[in-house]
Amino acid sequence: MSPLGVGDRWLARALRACATLLFTGSAVLAAAVLARGVLGLIENNPRDLLPATRATLACAGFATLLGALPGFAAAVYSAELAPEAWRVRVVRVLEVCAALPGVVFGFAALRVLRVLGVTHATTLITGLVLAVMILPTVALLSVAALRCAPESLREASEALGASVWQTTWRVVVPAHWRGLAAAGCSGFARAAGETVAVQLLAAHSGGPHTLTSRIIDELPRAPPSSSWNHSLFAMSLVLLILSTGVVLLARPPARSSPSDEASSRR
Amino acid sequence: MLALVALVAGLLLGGALSLRAQPAALGPALHALGRTVRLAALATALALAPGLSLGLWLARVADDSILSRAVRSARAAATALPAVVFGLAGWVLVGVSTGLRGTTLAMALVLAAINLPWLSSLAEGALRAVPAELEEASLALGGSQVATIFRVTLPLAARGILAAVVLCLGRSFAECAPLLCVAPVPAEAPLTVTLWLAPADSAEAAVGAALLAALALATSAAGRRLRSP
Numbered sequence: 306m307s308p309l310g311v312g313d314r315w316l317a318r319a320l321r322a323c324a325t326l327l328f329t330g331s332a333v334l335a336a337a338v339l340a341r342g343v344l345g346l347i348e349n350n351p352r353d354l355l356p357a358t359r360a361t362l363a364c365a366g367f368a369t370l371l372g373a374l375p376g377f378a379a380a381v382y383s384a385e386l387a388p389e390a391w392r393v394r395v396v397r398v399l400e401v402c403a404a405l406p407g408v409v410f411g412f413a414a415l416r417v418l419r420v421l422g423v424t425h426a427t428t429l430i431t432g433l434v435l436a437v438m439i440l441p442t443v444a445l446l447s448v449a450a451l452r453c454a455p456e457s458l459r460e461a462s463e464a465l466g467a468s469v470w471q472t473t474w475r476v477v478v479p480a481h482w483r484g485l486a487a488a489g490c491s492g493f494a495r496a497a498g499e500t501v502a503v504q505l506l507a508a509h510s511g512g513p514h515t516l517t518s519r520i521i522d523e524l525p526r527a528p529p530s531s532s533w534n535h536s537l538f539a540m541s542l543v544l545l546i547l548s549t550g551v552v553l554l555a556r557p558p559a560r561s562s563p564s565d566e567a568s569s570r571r
Numbered sequence: 572m573l574a575l576v577a578l579v580a581g582l583l584l585g586g587a588l589s590l591r592a593q594p595a596a597l598g599p600a601l602h603a604l605g606r607t608v609r610l611a612a613l614a615t616a617l618a619l620a621p622g623l624s625l626g627l628w629l630a631r632v633a634d635d636s637i638l639s640r641a642v643r644s645a646r647a648a649a650t651a652l653p654a655v656v657f658g659l660a661g662w663v664l665v666g667v668s669t670g671l672r673g674t675t676l677a678m679a680l681v682l683a684a685i686n687l688p689w690l691s692s693l694a695e696g697a698l699r700a701v702p703a704e705l706e707e708a709s710l711a712l713g714g715s716q717v718a719t720i721f722r723v724t725l726p727l728a729a730r731g732i733l734a735a736v737v738l739c740l741g742r743s744f745a746e747c748a749p750l751l752c753v754a755p756v757p758a759e760a761p762l763t764v765t766l767w768l769a770p771a772d773s774a775e776a777a778v779g780a781a782l783l784a785a786l787a788l789a790t791s792a793a794g795r796r797l798r799s800p
Contacts, residue, residue: 313716320628321638327621327687328642331649334660334684341663379572395572400795402575404787406745408763412780413578415771416585441575498653500748501767509771517655521748524659525755529666541656552651 338538345539348532358543360428360513361497367432368439368496373489376443380485383444384451385473396448403441410438411505418510426512434506435499439492446491450484451477490555494548516540579784586781589774596774600762604782607761610675611743614682615690615736622687623732626694631720649688657685658752665753673754678761681749686739693738697731698724734797741790744783762786 383395414434418426426434454477462472478485497517504521506512514522520537527533590597625642633639661681664671671677701724709719725732747763754760760768762779769776 316717316720317632320624320632323621323624324628324633324642325638327625328638328645331645331684334663337663338656338660397791397795398572398576398579400791401579401788404741404745404791405579406747406763406783406787408747408767409582409780409783412766412771412776413582419772437574437578494651494653498655500653500655501751501763504748505767505771517653517748520655520659521751524662524752538659541659544653545656548651548653549648552647 338541341535341538342542343539345532345535345537346542349536349539351539353536354516354539354543357514357516357519357540361515361517361544361547363428364432364435364503364513364515365493365496367429368435369489369493370436371433372436372438372440372496373443373492376440376488376492377447377485379440379444380447380451380488381473381478384448385477386469396445399441399444399448403445407438407499407502408505410434411502414502415505415509424510426506426510428513431503431506431512432496434502435496438499438502439496442495443488443492446488447485450481450488453484454481487555490551494551497547497551498544516544579788582784583781585777586779586784589777590781593774596778599765599775600778600782603760603762603765603779604786606675606759607744607763607786610679610682610759610761611740613675613679614686614743615739617679617683618686618690618739619736622690622735623694625687625691626698627720629691630695630698631724646688646692650692654685654746655748655752657681658749660684661749661753671753673756673758675759677753678750678759681753682743682746685746685749686742689742690735690739693735694728694732697728697735700731701727730797734794737790737794737797741787741794744786744790 379395379399383392383399387395411434414426418424418430423430458476458480459472462476463469467475500517500521503512503515504518507514507518508522512518520540523533524537527537625646629639629643633642658681661677661684664680665677671680705727706719706723709723710716714722745763747767750761750764751767754764762783766776766779766783769779
């Protein structure tokens with residue numbers, strides 16, 4: 306609808322000014338956080354970041370290994386195999402669970418561990434809790450990816466005599482594996498960024514101290530502008546690189562998946 | 572799937588059972604719920620105007636300039652960031668203006684910053700979904716661009732924008748870590764923070780978790796109602 310008429314330029318200017326202001330403001334804040342992070346890297350031995358980084362990678366890795374496959378299965382069931390009424394029900398349950406706060410998952414995990422008599426939350430247990438947490442997110446994103454499949458693809462396969470199962474596993478899923486991989490990557494990023502659930506497990510049952518749990522744990526104790534404080538910002542820098550890296554990894558292939566090409570041709 | 576259903580049911584049931592054992596736990600939990608709703612409403616109100624105007628700018632006005640591309644990639648990066656990084660940015664802000672520390676406004680500002688990128692991209696999607704023919708008709712009838720945007724585009728996108736608002740409210744209800752960064756022991760603690768502070772086996776925590784689960788149920792139901800015509 307651009308370009309605008311002469312009389313309407315003020316609106317365009319106001320909107321542009323608003324965007325510029327927001328962009329500058331967030332850039333200033335981001336620069337403040339980055340500067341402290343870089344200071345933290347200089348003032349401390351960067352090797353001190355390794356244990357927490359390793360814990361984050363291990364927990365998020367276990368979570369993705371344990372949570373992504375059931376998530377994909379739930380998505381395939383809901384998008385392809387389930388009867389019409391169940392498709393909607395599955396998605397509804399997933400939406401509610403994806404909206405559950407992390408602190409609720411942490412609370413539920415502590416209660417379940419207490420009932421089971423587990424006193425020490427290992428990396429594997431923390432990963433399992435995170436897996437339950439990311440499952441709905443992975444499943445919902447995968448459902449969205451599978452829904453992109455053009456109906457003609459399914460019809461062509463079924464016209465050739467393939468069953469619903471064969472169509473699903475040999476046609477729809479292979480055509481959209483990149484969308485599924487992107488959903489898995491988002492799950493990994495969410496698991497790596499999850500804070501309070503991991504922190505509750507670390508504080509109350511000796512779980513691993515990840516980057517996020519250490520930030521939230523030590524921020525009130527570390528005096529402002531100390532090297533301890535700056536090291537927490539360096540941790541957030543690692544977190545930032547991890548999460549943006551994983552999402553960037555997930556993005557370009559998702560663009561070039563066949564359904565997107567089809568929809569961009571329109 | 573069964574495990575997830577069992578989780579939600581267990582949370583609600585556990586809350587109900589401990590409420591029966593200790594009815595006194597309901598009062599503080601309801602107060603915290605009220606603070607959660609107030610905080611989320613303030614955060615969404617703060618994010619709404621900038622988010623909507625950013626979405627409008629990107630959907631209808633901006634051409635492919637350096638600024639619009641920079642804003643787009645900044646927004647994509649911000650949606651991928653863990654919330655605790657926003658919390659650290661909020662900590663810097665609170666350190667600069669110390670009057671803000673521990674206030675509801677500081678918590679709402681952080682939540683608004685977290686929600687802004689989501690709100691603007693959802694609003695952009697809703698505005699783009701408005702058929703161009705209707706806008707062209709308005710322009711052909713002599714309506715100005717401003718009139719077209721305010722009388723045709725925004726009203727037609729209202730439902731989608733409302734869905735985005737509900738989503739932001741839901742995200743604000745659920746957030747906890749960034750609030751702890753700007754308000755270590757907040758007087759106005761919302762439900763997530765009181766749940767975080769309470770011992771895991773207390774009735775207070777069970778009731779709080781059940782209320783949060785109910786809140787998640789309610790927001791996702793409202794969001795679904797808005798998204799399906």
